[in-house]
Amino acid sequence: MPIHEKSLIREENIRTRDDLVIDGVDVSGHWSTFIESRVVTDYNEDLEDQIAGLPGGENIHRCWQCGSCTNSCTVNALNADFNPRYWIYLIRTGMESELLRDKDIIWQCVSCNKCTYVCPREVAPEGVMKATAHWLELMGHTPKSPSTLFDEVFSEQVIKRGKIEESGIIRGFFKKTGQPLMQNWLTTMAFRLFKKLPFGMMFHMAKSTIFRPKTKGWRKSQLAIEDYIIEQDTKHRKLLGLDKPTSPTPQASNDNATSTLVEAAE
Amino acid sequence: MTKPVLIVGGGPAGLAAAHALATVGQKAVLVEKTEILGGAPIHSGYAKLVPSGQWAKDAIGGMVSRVEKNEHVDVRTNAIVKSFSGDPGNFSAELSDGTTVDAGAAILTTGFTHFDSVNKPEWGFGTFEDVVTTTQVEQMISSGQGVKCPSDGRKPKRVAILLCVGSRDRQIGREWCSKICCTVSANMAMEIREELPDCHVYIYYMDIRTFGLYETDYYWKSQEEFKVKYIKARIAEVTSDGDKLIVKGEDTLVKRPITIPFDMVVHAIGMDPNVDNMTISAVFGVDLHKQGFIARQDSYGVMGATSRPGVFVAGSAIAPETIDDSIAQANAAAMSAIASMNSQSAVAAE
Numbered sequence: 001m002p003i004h005e006k007s008l009i010r011e012e013n014i015r016t017r018d019d020l021v022i023d024g025v026d027v028s029g030h031w032s033t034f035i036e037s038r039v040v041t042d043y044n045e046d047l048e049d050q051i052a053g054l055p056g057g058e059n060i061h062r063c064w065q066c067g068s069c070t071n072s073c074t075v076n077a078l079n080a081d082f083n084p085r086y087w088i089y090l091i092r093t094g095m096e097s098e099l100l101r102d103k104d105i106i107w108q109c110v111s112c113n114k115c116t117y118v119c120p121r122e123v124a125p126e127g128v129m130k131a132t133a134h135w136l137e138l139m140g141h142t143p144k145s146p147s148t149l150f151d152e153v154f155s156e157q158v159i160k161r162g163k164i165e166e167s168g169i170i171r172g173f174f175k176k177t178g179q180p181l182m183q184n185w186l187t188t189m190a191f192r193l194f195k196k197l198p199f200g201m202m203f204h205m206a207k208s209t210i211f212r213p214k215t216k217g218w219r220k221s222q223l224a225i226e227d228y229i230i231e232q233d234t235k236h237r238k239l240l241g242l243d244k245p246t247s248p249t250p251q252a253s254n255d256n257a258t259s260t261l262v263e264a265a266e
Numbered sequence: 267m268t269k270p271v272l273i274v275g276g277g278p279a280g281l282a283a284a285h286a287l288a289t290v291g292q293k294a295v296l297v298e299k300t301e302i303l304g305g306a307p308i309h310s311g312y313a314k315l316v317p318s319g320q321w322a323k324d325a326i327g328g329m330v331s332r333v334e335k336n337e338h339v340d341v342r343t344n345a346i347v348k349s350f351s352g353d354p355g356n357f358s359a360e361l362s363d364g365t366t367v368d369a370g371a372a373i374l375t376t377g378f379t380h381f382d383s384v385n386k387p388e389w390g391f392g393t394f395e396d397v398v399t400t401t402q403v404e405q406m407i408s409s410g411q412g413v414k415c416p417s418d419g420r421k422p423k424r425v426a427i428l429l430c431v432g433s434r435d436r437q438i439g440r441e442w443c444s445k446i447c448c449t450v451s452a453n454m455a456m457e458i459r460e461e462l463p464d465c466h467v468y469i470y471y472m473d474i475r476t477f478g479l480y481e482t483d484y485y486w487k488s489q490e491e492f493k494v495k496y497i498k499a500r501i502a503e504v505t506s507d508g509d510k511l512i513v514k515g516e517d518t519l520v521k522r523p524i525t526i527p528f529d530m531v532v533h534a535i536g537m538d539p540n541v542d543n544m545t546i547s548a549v550f551g552v553d554l555h556k557q558g559f560i561a562r563q564d565s566y567g568v569m570g571a572t573s574r575p576g577v578f579v580a581g582s583a584i585a586p587e588t589i590d591d592s593i594a595q596a597n598a599a600a601m602s603a604i605a606s607m608n609s610q611s612a613v614a615a616e
């Protein structure tokens with residue numbers, strides 16, 4: 001009999017025993033081939049609550065699986081395996097292992113928000129993708145994505161000084177992602193800037209790079225922002241059952257809340 | 267306008283027809299088979315009604331007392347119509363209690379019969395105590411005892427509501443949609459979540475038919491405010507592992523078989539044609555729809571007309587119907603009855 005749903009059989013679910021004798025009959029090798037069951041035997045209600053508790057995931061429970069998000073998705077057009085509708089379903093029913101199979105593509109969402117504009121139930125699927133990527137990182141399933149790393153360097157500067165200084169961000173980002181500082185496009189850009197930029201502006205830029213000025217009276221804001229970040233991070237980690245906060249603020253070097261505050265108060 | 271109108275069936279439709287006639291001074295005789303008026307919502311002890319949110323015993327109970335107190339309505343409980351003869355304006359009905367009623371017209375508001383879940387044995391009703399029907403859960407709520415597993419009285423942690431039980435199923439000869447059970451189930455799911463916030467409620471559906479405003483007031487609300495979960499699957503069977511009920515089926519959205527444990531399984535039972543319809547059809551000489559409901563002759567002209575002139579029909583006797591639509595149809599049928607008697611007296615006066 002032909003197998004109609006061949007597409008559902010996965011390589012890793014095919015089991016063969018090299019050494020198997022049943023009732024005196026040798027069924028080793030392909031004689032003992034079987035396919036692991038795909039039966040879903042329970043729902044894990046926690047998974048939806050966890051994603052819903054992370055920023056962006058709040059409205060996941062509204063989804064009625066119409067597929068509009070997937071149909072409109074920029075990334076889906078390039079990779080049919082990128083399927084927000086499907087992931088939302090897996091999360092809602094708690095099919096965690098199934099979700100983890102796609103952990104290396106979920107973060108590829110480009111935040112174009114086409115899905116958000118088309119979703120009839122205002123689930124904000126883009127937010128759900130963000131929350132899911134965040135969840136994957138927090139749970140240690142995936143390393144931090146390049147965009148997360150960029151965000152970290154960026155917010156680190158803003159939090160510290162109330163200002164950003166581009167060259168610092170680029171250097172920090174390259175360091176975190178292990179990229180060399182000298183890259184063709186970058187040196188070309190720097191060279192052209194050097195040639196065309198008015199002297200006053202160049203002087204200003206150089207000064208900022210060296211002295212890294214702070215916004216006036218920033219200390220108060222810095223403390224408030226850091227408090228908030230710690231509070232949110234602690235909340236998220238508690239929700240996910242992770243006890244020890246790893247990086248309470250984007251300043252990855254601090255490993256607990258107090259040291260951040262101490263440093264901030266310096 | 268001397269002869270009364272004969273109304274058969276004292277549910278929401280019959281009560282509405284009697285009240286409508288009485289308000290214009292037309293006498294009516296209301297014949298009800300059982301001991302008490304009120305129809306399904308009272309006989310089966312429904313809890314809070316869709317869409318008013320009122321308790322059935324208050325809302326429909328109010329309709330009952332309004333009719334019982336009305337001098338224009340002659341209520342005959344514990345009675346059915348044995349024979350019916352005559353012509354429009356001049357009918358004669360013989361009741362099972364031996365009395366005879368002369369009537370100018372008749373309105374059939376004989377309603378529906380609840381689907382008996384025993385006829386779908388694969389879904390475990392009658393085999394496992396904790397497989398119940400929507401009417402049973404309505405009674406748990408309306409009686410104040412609360413939602414509990416019948417087997418041992420424990421509060422369920424996980425409830426599955428199976429939609430379309432006894433509807434939309436050619437295997438058992440039922441090709442209709444019972445129209446109200448999606449909404450009733452969404453409402454019930456919210457009531458369960460309200461009473462037992464730790465209990466997860468799953469609704470297994472083929473389609474969700476919460477028509478009109480019920481979409482936002484029940485379907486969306488149950489999902490958005492009460493976190494009721496909807497799974498697209500028609501369940502294959504309900505079994506037990508000795509401890510929990512096991513619901514088996516295919517989750518169609520992920521093309522995967524499911525065998526999920528539940529504490530309680532609720533059948534969203536449908537609305538069958540009244541089991542008496544063959545008799546009613548023979549006694550009153552009215553045609554039935556091929557599915558066994560009383561056939562309507564006219565959708566846009568004479569409201570509630572049956573195949574027999576002077577005999578009208580309203581409510582869930584025609585098809586699965588909501589209470590408010592049954593009431594609206596009953597008012598329309600009352601108007602048709604009066605019009606038919608007036609035209610007969612006009613003929614007689616010529």
Ligand SMILES: Cc1cc2nc3c(=O)[nH]c(=O)nc-3n(C[C@H](O)[C@H](O)[C@H](O)COP(=O)(O)OP(=O)(O)OC[C@H]3O[C@@H](n4cnc5c(N)ncnc54)[C@H](O)[C@@H]3O)c2cc1C
Pocket residue numbers: 274275276277278279280297298299300302303304305306307312314315316317345346347375376377378379380400401404446450535536537540542546580581582583587588589590592
């Ligand atoms: C579980 C469930 C929940 C529901 N909840 C709601 C809700 O919340 N809101 C809503 O709008 N609708 C609800 N409905 C639908 C509602 O029950 C019907 O719309 C309503 O009962 C129809 O009224 P009726 O008068 O046409 O028929 P019925 O209520 O069936 O009344 C018919 C009456 O006729 C009598 N009778 C029957 N045969 C004879 C005979 N041969 N001679 C004399 N008398 C006879 C019966 O005893 C009964 O009193 C629900 C239905 C179900 C199954």
Ligand code: SF4
Pocket residue numbers: 069072073074075076084108109110111112113114115116125126129
């Ligand atoms: S925001 Fe992400 S999920 Fe949404 S359409 Fe764009 S790429 Fe797809």
Ligand code: SF4
Pocket residue numbers: 062063064065066067068069070084085088115118119120121122123124125
């Ligand atoms: S568009 Fe919205 S409702 Fe539709 S599948 Fe996507 S998230 Fe769900």
Ligand code: SF4
Pocket residue numbers: 429430431433434442443444445446447448449473474475534536
């Ligand atoms: S109203 Fe819903 S549950 Fe009832 S028969 Fe129709 S589709 Fe099925």
